[in-house]
Amino acid sequence: MPPKEQITSSMKSDVFGEISLKIEDLCVDFLLSGGDLRAVYHLDFELPAHKMTGLVGESGSGKTTLTSAILRSVSTPGEITQGKIFFENQDVLKLSDEKLRRFRWNEIAMVFQAAQNSLNPSMTIQEQFAETIMAHRKNISNKEMMEISRKLLKQVKLEPERILRSYPHELSGGMKQRVMIAFAQLLDPPVLLLDEPTTALDVITQDYIFTLIKQMHDQTHNTMLLSTHDIAIVARVCDYMAVMYGGRIVEMGDIFTMFESPLHPYTQMLIKAAPSLVGELKERVAIPGSAPDLMKHHEGCIFADRCPYCYDRCQSEEPKLKVVGEEHLAACHRADIGKEGR
Numbered sequence: 001m002p003p004k005e006q007i008t009s010s011m012k013s014d015v016f017g018e019i020s021l022k023i024e025d026l027c028v029d030f031l032l033s034g035g036d037l038r039a040v041y042h043l044d045f046e047l048p049a050h051k052m053t054g055l056v057g058e059s060g061s062g063k064t065t066l067t068s069a070i071l072r073s074v075s076t077p078g079e080i081t082q083g084k085i086f087f088e089n090q091d092v093l094k095l096s097d098e099k100l101r102r103f104r105w106n107e108i109a110m111v112f113q114a115a116q117n118s119l120n121p122s123m124t125i126q127e128q129f130a131e132t133i134m135a136h137r138k139n140i141s142n143k144e145m146m147e148i149s150r151k152l153l154k155q156v157k158l159e160p161e162r163i164l165r166s167y168p169h170e171l172s173g174g175m176k177q178r179v180m181i182a183f184a185q186l187l188d189p190p191v192l193l194l195d196e197p198t199t200a201l202d203v204i205t206q207d208y209i210f211t212l213i214k215q216m217h218d219q220t221h222n223t224m225l226l227s228t229h230d231i232a233i234v235a236r237v238c239d240y241m242a243v244m245y246g247g248r249i250v251e252m253g254d255i256f257t258m259f260e261s262p263l264h265p266y267t268q269m270l271i272k273a274a275p276s277l278v279g280e281l282k283e284r285v286a287i288p289g290s291a292p293d294l295m296k297h298h299e300g301c302i303f304a305d306r307c308p309y310c311y312d313r314c315q316s317e318e319p320k321l322k323v324v325g326e327e328h329l330a331a332c333h334r335a336d337i338g339k340e341g342r
């Protein structure tokens with residue numbers, strides 16, 4: 001088999017340059033007894049290669065559904081009902097089961113919310129590492145396998161000898177989550193999806209883990225998609241930020257632009273509401289209103305009923321995600337204000 005560099009053919013985007021994933025018109029529906037809930041709505045998205053992209057949005061905005069759709073592992077009763085997901089110019093949604101199995105872990109790995117609970121309680125960490133590596137790389141020697149495991153555990157600042165001998169119950173929550181982050185990189189995948197990798201951990205441990213993830217990225221330069229509620233973390237560690245609302249990406253751009261001149265009112269509100277970005281507690285502004293009902297059909301802009309700038313066009317016409325500046329996309333009719341003479 002040729003080395004990975006030779007078989008990797010990256011894709012190009014007009015907006016973000018080299019990209020690792022390109023998603024077109026993706027819909028994910030949960031088929032529920034009361035009707036269909038569209039958790040991801042005709043979504044277009046490009047993931048910049050070799051960069052860290054933060055995916056933010058309120059609870060229920062669709063971060064987990066989007067992330068798991070990339071690996072075709074949406075939880076039941078969810079279904080990908082429309083769209084394309086390109087990785088190296090191949091549509092992931094068309095891969096055979098055999099190719100899909102190789103694609104997961106080898107090409108794209110995921111660390112999900114509370115991933116630590118997926119460790120097998122009756123096996124040592126070493127046995128679990130070995131099982132996963134050997135399932136994908138038949139000819140690997142024991143020595144090579146141990147070297148990889150040690151290196152990855154060191155990267156997440158865990159003491160390899162002790163950890164490899166341990167059973168999951170002998171480790172703290174933060175340690176287990178770091179083991180999972182090391183685990184995801186066992187097969188050296190070029191893309192890593194991290195869905196709220198620190199939920200359920202205390203704030204100091206969360207902060208420490210994000211620092212480790214950032215250090216890891218600085219060494220490997222792999223592509224990362226990091227979904228989190230914590231916009232301040234994104235400001236600190238990411239190169240790009242994408243904002244989700246009601247199953248849509250409503251704004252995306254490089255981190256500097258997103259925080260200096262966010263265009264979408266929802267992004268502006270998220271930044272104002274962030275506890276650690278706004279110094280004074282009294283300056284924090286909670287976002288009024290509640291998340292949209294995804295079972296309902298929305299005429300116009302999905303954010304219209306919470307938007308302080310809503311005007312007639314927003315009620316009738318859905319804004320499309322479009323280029324509003326260099327490496328900057330937004331789905332808001334305000335982008336046209338000025339051009340229209342308003």
Ligand SMILES: Nc1ncnc2c1ncn2[C@@H]1O[C@H](COP(=O)(O)OP(=O)(O)OP(=O)(O)O)[C@@H](O)[C@H]1O
Pocket residue numbers: 030032037039057058059060061062063064065066075076077078229294
């Ligand atoms: N298994 C499921 N069954 C029914 N509805 C679901 C299921 N999983 C997700 N949903 C719905 O899909 C929408 C998106 O949920 P999702 O978990 O992707 O959001 P999220 O942004 O990851 O939220 P959080 O920040 O709370 O993790 C929500 O309306 C949610 O209720």
Ligand code: NI
Pocket residue numbers: 063064065113195196
């Ligand atoms: Ni989630």
